[in-house]
Amino acid sequence: MSLVIPSWQVETRKKTSAPFALSAGATLLLAFAVPFLVSRGVVQDLFFILTMLVLAQNWNLLAGYAGLISVGQQAFVGFGAYAMFACVILLGVDPLAAVLIAGVLSMLLAIPTAFFTFRLQGPYFAIGTWVIAEVVRLLLAQWKALGGGTGTSLPREAIRDMVGVGLMRDVFGMKASAAGDTLTYWLALVLMVSTIGFVYGLLRSKQGLGLAAVRDNEQAARAVGVNARRMKAFVYLAASFITGIAGALIYVQKARISPDAAFSVIDWTAYVIFIVVIGGIGTVEGPIIGVILFFFLQNLLAGYGSWYLLILGLIGILVMLFAPRGLWGLFSDRTGIQLFPVRRLLRGGSLNRTHKGGPHG
Amino acid sequence: MNWLDTILQGVLLGGLYALFAAGLSLVFGIMRLVNLAHGDLIVLAAFVILALVTTLGVSPFVGALMAAPLMFAAGWALQYFLLNRTLGKDILPPLLVTFGLSIVLQNGLLEGFSADSRRVSAGSLESASIALGPVNAGIMPLMTFLSAVAVIVCLNQLIYRTAVGRAFRATSDDPVTAGLMGIRPQRIFALATGLAMVVVTIAALYLGTRANFEPTSGPARLIYAFEAVIIGGLGSLWGTLAGGVILGVAQTVGAAINPEWQILTGHLAFLLVLLFKPRGLFPRAMD
Numbered sequence: 001m002s003l004v005i006p007s008w009q010v011e012t013r014k015k016t017s018a019p020f021a022l023s024a025g026a027t028l029l030l031a032f033a034v035p036f037l038v039s040r041g042v043v044q045d046l047f048f049i050l051t052m053l054v055l056a057q058n059w060n061l062l063a064g065y066a067g068l069i070s071v072g073q074q075a076f077v078g079f080g081a082y083a084m085f086a087c088v089i090l091l092g093v094d095p096l097a098a099v100l101i102a103g104v105l106s107m108l109l110a111i112p113t114a115f116f117t118f119r120l121q122g123p124y125f126a127i128g129t130w131v132i133a134e135v136v137r138l139l140l141a142q143w144k145a146l147g148g149g150t151g152t153s154l155p156r157e158a159i160r161d162m163v164g165v166g167l168m169r170d171v172f173g174m175k176a177s178a179a180g181d182t183l184t185y186w187l188a189l190v191l192m193v194s195t196i197g198f199v200y201g202l203l204r205s206k207q208g209l210g211l212a213a214v215r216d217n218e219q220a221a222r223a224v225g226v227n228a229r230r231m232k233a234f235v236y237l238a239a240s241f242i243t244g245i246a247g248a249l250i251y252v253q254k255a256r257i258s259p260d261a262a263f264s265v266i267d268w269t270a271y272v273i274f275i276v277v278i279g280g281i282g283t284v285e286g287p288i289i290g291v292i293l294f295f296f297l298q299n300l301l302a303g304y305g306s307w308y309l310l311i312l313g314l315i316g317i318l319v320m321l322f323a324p325r326g327l328w329g330l331f332s333d334r335t336g337i338q339l340f341p342v343r344r345l346l347r348g349g350s351l352n353r354t355h356k357g358g359p360h361g
Numbered sequence: 362m363n364w365l366d367t368i369l370q371g372v373l374l375g376g377l378y379a380l381f382a383a384g385l386s387l388v389f390g391i392m393r394l395v396n397l398a399h400g401d402l403i404v405l406a407a408f409v410i411l412a413l414v415t416t417l418g419v420s421p422f423v424g425a426l427m428a429a430p431l432m433f434a435a436g437w438a439l440q441y442f443l444l445n446r447t448l449g450k451d452i453l454p455p456l457l458v459t460f461g462l463s464i465v466l467q468n469g470l471l472e473g474f475s476a477d478s479r480r481v482s483a484g485s486l487e488s489a490s491i492a493l494g495p496v497n498a499g500i501m502p503l504m505t506f507l508s509a510v511a512v513i514v515c516l517n518q519l520i521y522r523t524a525v526g527r528a529f530r531a532t533s534d535d536p537v538t539a540g541l542m543g544i545r546p547q548r549i550f551a552l553a554t555g556l557a558m559v560v561v562t563i564a565a566l567y568l569g570t571r572a573n574f575e576p577t578s579g580p581a582r583l584i585y586a587f588e589a590v591i592i593g594g595l596g597s598l599w600g601t602l603a604g605g606v607i608l609g610v611a612q613t614v615g616a617a618i619n620p621e622w623q624i625l626t627g628h629l630a631f632l633l634v635l636l637f638k639p640r641g642l643f644p645r646a647m648d
Contacts, residue, residue, distance in 0.1 A: 116636070123455070126397070134628060138625040138628070266464075310468040313463075320454055324454060
């Protein structure tokens with residue numbers, strides 16, 4: 001007599017996974033070719049969308065998965081940007097290398113930052129991160145070599161002689177400024193793809209499962225051996241690394257920095273929160289939907305000054321109250337479609353649905 | 362004598378920060394809600410007082426007296442119709458809704474009152490001062506500090522000596538059981554936010570007469586209020602006053618060394634307290 005052991009398999013694949021992967025690949029190829037097909041203005045718009053998406057994915061990872069609600073991510077955008085400026089202006093480093101250094105320095109900044117903010121619980125963590133961002137802003141505004149409170153510009157030669165710009169000029173016959181825009185756009189694209197890859201990979205890994213468990217019930221997760229604090233610290237450091245890189249890259253393209261702009265809570269946190277909330281917090285797809293909607297709203301309403309922000313705030317409040325899982329949540333609930341599935345499903349074996357009770361309930 | 366004067370000014374400034382913080386502390390104590398729009402509500406109240414003073418020609422104190430019931434009603438409605446919906450186990454909805462509210466308030470005020478710096482004139486009281494031994498204290502800063510003390514005494518009396526206060530404490534401990542005893546937590550929360558808005562109006566009176574303010578001044582007031590609460594320790598109103606004083610002294614001492622350092626030294630004092638006393642100097646609450 002043989003005992004049949006059902007062979008269970010844990011899967012996250014869905015029916016839509018294969019077609020989605022194909023179309024995502026095709027879109028990416030197209031996205032790389034975009035600078036040859038459209039005007040410089042469109043490339044700059046796309047650069048903006050990509051970098052905002054990177055910031056939104058990071059904030060979503062913090063707030064939607066690790067339960068770390070930060071309103072101080074502008075600390076890392078601004079610090080990354082200033083670190084890049086310092087490397088280029090004071091040390092003469094190539095801007096592209098400076099972007100990477102800025103990411104590492106931002107992560108180093110996150111260590112003492114986490115030391116302070118992790119002492120604050122729940123809602124007070126949020127304001128704590130804001131205080132840290134203010135402290136970093138006030139300290140950098142004292143740095144006279146980088147223009148103090150009024151800020152400074154990147155030297156023109158730094159962009160013109162940036163690694164790759166000369167090559168693109170020779171190969172594609174672009175002007176230096178267009179080559180610079182194309183290069184930063186491609187880097188933003190790479191950064192966006194690797195950020196989504198990292199976030200999605202993390203969520204599908206064992207650590208990601210632990211993270212979801214901590215989010216849903218921290219005590220229960222700790223009881224089964226998840227080190228909640230370490231997970232949160234890891235996510236916080238990773239998010240500050242990527243946010244720092246994004247900040248530095250944004251300011252390579254802007255080429256002009258000031259403390260008020262680089263540490264703007266509206267530009268780097270309020271917009272980002274809006275993108276994540278309206279798209280759907282706690283999903284990888286949400287920020288993608290959110291950033292597209294945000295871009296169209298911005299173009300539609302930009303002429304209305306403060307009415308624009310007022311309307312964004314109202315939309316954010318309404319979405320939070322009546323559709324807390326955002327637009328993607330509404331869509332996903334109705335259709336069951338998930339483009340980045342992270343839910344683990346048991347496949348194979350036979351589900352004995354009638355069996356109830358027993359030693360394991 | 363100069364240092365003594367600096368420290369006195371800091372202590373009196375601390376009274377203003379304690380007034381900012383008392384409303385935040387009250388709301389958090391009763392419903393575990395951190396209102397990220399708290400600073401913007403203070404600025405809103407200052408604009409309401411300004412509007413009353415300029416249109417009716419009354420003194421700022423009368424203006425504040427008239428603004429208080431309006432702000433109470435606004436706070437009651439805000440809590441009853443909006444914020445109560447967000448309360449629950451998840452801390453994300455209240456934080457994000459109040460953050461959205463903060464942006465709505467700032468930009469609404471920008472539309473209504475433009476970005477100009479404003480000030481509520483308190484007439485001759487502004488420059489009046491009184492000799493306290495070797496140093497002089499301005500009448501308005503002194504009144505600010507005494508008002509902070511009075512507000513804290515009143516709030517403590519209300520919370521620990523009256524039936525409403527008992528309902529506050531019961532709802533804070535366990536809203537479900539309080540509900541079984543005939544208390545409606547939704548109304549208690551609304552009442553608490555209304556009350557916090559009255560404190561906010563008092564804070565706004567002194568904010569508006571002391572210095573210039575503009576529609577975007579809110580977030581900085583929220584941060585000072587928050588720092589005063591954390592330095593003092595959660596759950597203790599007297600601790601909040603001490604926190605405000607420490608913050609105020611740190612700022613004036615910093616400003617005396619280098620005017621650019623005023624805000625920074627305040628933040629650094631906060632971080633130092635967080636480093637050595639993560640639960641604040643006078644903690645009372647266990648959460």
